[in-house]
Amino acid sequence: MKLPIVAYGDPVLRKKAEEIDEDYPNLKQLIDDMFETMYAARGVGLAAPQVGLPIRLFVIDASPFAEDDEDGEGDPSLKDFKKVLINPIIIEEKGEKWGFSEGCLSIPDINEEVMRPSTVVINYLDEDFEEQEVELTGLAARIVQHEYDHIEGKLFVDKLGPIKKAMIKGRLDAISKGMIRVGYKMRFPNLKNKKR
Numbered sequence: 001m002k003l004p005i006v007a008y009g010d011p012v013l014r015k016k017a018e019e020i021d022e023d024y025p026n027l028k029q030l031i032d033d034m035f036e037t038m039y040a041a042r043g044v045g046l047a048a049p050q051v052g053l054p055i056r057l058f059v060i061d062a063s064p065f066a067e068d069d070e071d072g073e074g075d076p077s078l079k080d081f082k083k084v085l086i087n088p089i090i091i092e093e094k095g096e097k098w099g100f101s102e103g104c105l106s107i108p109d110i111n112e113e114v115m116r117p118s119t120v121v122i123n124y125l126d127e128d129f130e131e132q133e134v135e136l137t138g139l140a141a142r143i144v145q146h147e148y149d150h151i152e153g154k155l156f157v158d159k160l161g162p163i164k165k166a167m168i169k170g171r172l173d174a175i176s177k178g179m180i181r182v183g184y185k186m187r188f189p190n191l192k193n194k195k196r
Helices: 026-040 138-151 162-176
Strands: 043-048 059-060 084-106 107-125 130-137
Touching: 026 043, 026 059, 026 162, 043 138, 059 138, 107 138, 107 162, 130 138
Parallel strands: none
Antiparallel strands: 043 059, 059 084, 084 107, 107 130
């Protein structure tokens, strides 16, 4: 089932999410719904707060980045990079910071260059509640860092400088009021009881 994606301005996107255990109600269904929602919105990652749930869970499928883009810059190592991360903890961020144009399904039509460390070590539980620890670099690390920010109550626009923030403020306000057209269901915080 496709879930509505929560838009910028909703308080759930600013909450530090809570850990969950294996008894979390309908967890398997939620994970399936999150993947379906992410694919329908043509995203590569989706965190539970983005569907209104303040829990430490996100899903990723970076395979779109495996294919060559116009510059022939696809990353074949991302071909099968599909993961469910439950209660993740970033152990270490390291390496040189590099810029990449990021977007977010909760902040449609805004893409800005964000600087992040090139490598991340993350510990998490997979969908079978088996503990995993991986070191990721490049786009895989960036996607994980972006989604991890969501469960910490942070957004990619928080990483922008004051001038950039001022330049997009009007567009962010418009998103929170539902004054935007998107190709997927959204829930807007300042548009009561109306879904688009």
